[in-house]
Amino acid sequence: MRRRVFLLLSVFTFLLVGLGADEFKFPLKSNSVRFAVIGDMGTGEPPQYEVGQRMVEARQGFPFDFVIMLGDNLYGGARPHDFEVKFEVPYRPLLDAGVKFYAALGNHDDPSESSYKFFNMDGESYYTFKKGNVRFFVLNSNYMDPKQTAWVETQLRDAGNSDWKICYFHHPLYSSAKFHGSSIELRQVLEPLFIKYGVDVVFAGHDHVYERVHPQHGIYYFTEGASGSLRAGNLGKSTITDKGFDADRSFMLIEIAGEEMYFQTTSRTGAIVDSGVIRRTVQTKAQ
Amino acid sequence: MRGKGQGLGPAACLLVAVFLAAGGALAGQSTASDKEQGDDAASFKEFTNRVQEYAELHRTVESNLPSLKSKEELPEVIAAHQQALARKIREARPHARPGDISTRGTREAFRHAVRSVFQGPQAANARATIKQGVPLKEIHLRVNQVYPDVDPYTTVPPSLLLKLPKLPDEVAYGVVGRDLVLLDVKADMVVDLIPEILPED
Numbered sequence: 401m402r403r404r405v406f407l408l409l410s411v412f413t414f415l416l417v418g419l420g421a422d423e424f425k426f427p428l429k430s431n432s433v434r435f436a437v438i439g440d441m442g443t444g445e446p447p448q449y450e451v452g453q454r455m456v457e458a459r460q461g462f463p464f465d466f467v468i469m470l471g472d473n474l475y476g477g478a479r480p481h482d483f484e485v486k487f488e489v490p491y492r493p494l495l496d497a498g499v500k501f502y503a504a505l506g507n508h509d510d511p512s513e514s515s516y517k518f519f520n521m522d523g524e525s526y527y528t529f530k531k532g533n534v535r536f537f538v539l540n541s542n543y544m545d546p547k548q549t550a551w552v553e554t555q556l557r558d559a560g561n562s563d564w565k566i567c568y569f570h571h572p573l574y575s576s577a578k579f580h581g582s583s584i585e586l587r588q589v590l591e592p593l594f595i596k597y598g599v600d601v602v603f604a605g606h607d608h609v610y611e612r613v614h615p616q617h618g619i620y621y622f623t624e625g626a627s628g629s630l631r632a633g634n635l636g637k638s639t640i641t642d643k644g645f646d647a648d649r650s651f652m653l654i655e656i657a658g659e660e661m662y663f664q665t666t667s668r669t670g671a672i673v674d675s676g677v678i679r680r681t682v683q684t685k686a687q
Numbered sequence: 688m689r690g691k692g693q694g695l696g697p698a699a700c701l702l703v704a705v706f707l708a709a710g711g712a713l714a715g716q717s718t719a720s721d722k723e724q725g726d727d728a729a730s731f732k733e734f735t736n737r738v739q740e741y742a743e744l745h746r747t748v749e750s751n752l753p754s755l756k757s758k759e760e761l762p763e764v765i766a767a768h769q770q771a772l773a774r775k776i777r778e779a780r781p782h783a784r785p786g787d788i789s790t791r792g793t794r795e796a797f798r799h800a801v802r803s804v805f806q807g808p809q810a811a812n813a814r815a816t817i818k819q820g821v822p823l824k825e826i827h828l829r830v831n832q833v834y835p836d837v838d839p840y841t842t843v844p845p846s847l848l849l850k851l852p853k854l855p856d857e858v859a860y861g862v863v864g865r866d867l868v869l870l871d872v873k874a875d876m877v878v879d880l881i882p883e884i885l886p887e888d
Contacts, residue, residue, distance in 0.1 A: 477837055508839045511872050511873070511875065512769050543848070544845040549845075571819065580819045583842075585846055588845075
């Protein structure tokens with residue numbers, strides 16, 4: 401019996417090594433759902449533009465169809481000029497190629513951004529949309545009132561269990577960054593619903609770092625708040641971090657093919673800083 | 688000779704008196720608390736009526752503006768709509784002052800609600816929520832003022848939102864320093880505010 405346990409652990413370890421960054425490849429399957437993830441990007445500064453350029457380059461080998469935005473889309477105001485220099489110009493090649501952007505609101509965002517056509521929010525501060533076998537729930541974590549909480553529960557419940565459930569919003573429920581850290585109250589409200597209705601993956605920003613958190617109650621949490629802003633060296637030591645990167649800006653690429661979600665995080669300079677695969681039913685891995 | 692159970696000694700009498708007095712005080716407290724809750728409920732009802740009146744004004748004003756298509760608007764159109772809406776609402780209530788919606792009685796009810804959160808078991812988490820949302824300390828807003836462009840929005844603690852009256856879609860609560868602010872969401876403008884109701888750091 402003891403030997404059997406040992407063998408199983410060995411197989412598991414082998415799988416982890418087998419998914420190392422050097423060997424990671426997106427499967428690029430037909431009908432898979434492919435998208436990018438950016439957060440806290442709307443500075444209008446050169447690093448945001450450089451990340452935008454890396455995304456354009458990445459799309460040549462990994463043709464993603466849409467981008468999810470984790471909030472703080474426009475720092476310092478939502479005047480027409482802000483939309484231009486902090487969104488339309490840096491991502492112009494993607495917009496011209498027909499890539500759609502789906503935004504969440506951050507604490508620096510004017511609520512009127514929800515009416516902006518390229519953010520695809522349909523005038524709402526929280527909303528849901530579906531791509532292939534993935535249902536996205538976009539929340540307004542600035543203002544989690546009972547009305548929104550009830551909406552979240554209804555939507556998660558009605559979505560059933562066949563599709564992937566991905567939630568994204570601005571404030572992270574789990575974060576090891578020193579500047580903001582975990583949003584405990586928000587976690588108290590949302591996490592029970594996420595567990596009850598089987599949310600698979602959660603993306604957030606707010607802390608200007610990248611972090612992949614060790615699964616909490618079977619849910620994978622990513623913070624990607626460094627696609628424009630950066631707090632270098634801000635990640636603290638933490639037992640919940642599976643992978644962190646706080647040395648430069650970054651963005652994520654995701655492919656969901658059937659029951660597997662492939663992810664890769666790339667820095668502003670094009671270095672791969674994290675990658676892995678999440679299998680939906682079987683609790684596993686990531687390198 | 689004194690029989691069993693016959694009469695009470697001075698100490699026992701004192702004990703009984705203390706119990707009776709304490710019981711009376713507790714009953715009094717309970718009555719006061721019930722009364723306070725009743726008063727707060729009535730105040731919140733009044734507040735809700737007033738804020739509904741404001742929402743109706745908002746809807747009326749907005750219905751006279753070119754409609755904003757939610758799906759396909761350009762930044763210029765959004766900004767123009769927001770500015771026009773704010774201007775028209777200001778014109779419709781030029782003498783609006785703090786307390787027009789949150790009257791004196793209402794404010795007392797709000798204070799009780801705030802106190803129940805910031806002195807209750809959620810206090811530390813509620814304070815942390817405000818801190819995480821980048822608290823604004825140096826600005827004081829005025830009624831009919833548009834929310835400053837460059838300032839972020841402080842996150843409103845979910846535990847506080849649970850205790851406050853529900854608002855129509857046109858209006859939201861905001862936290863600015865120690866002030867609780869009522870914001871018109873679409874006009875991004877201050878509708879009313881309750882100053883210094885939130886605790887200090």
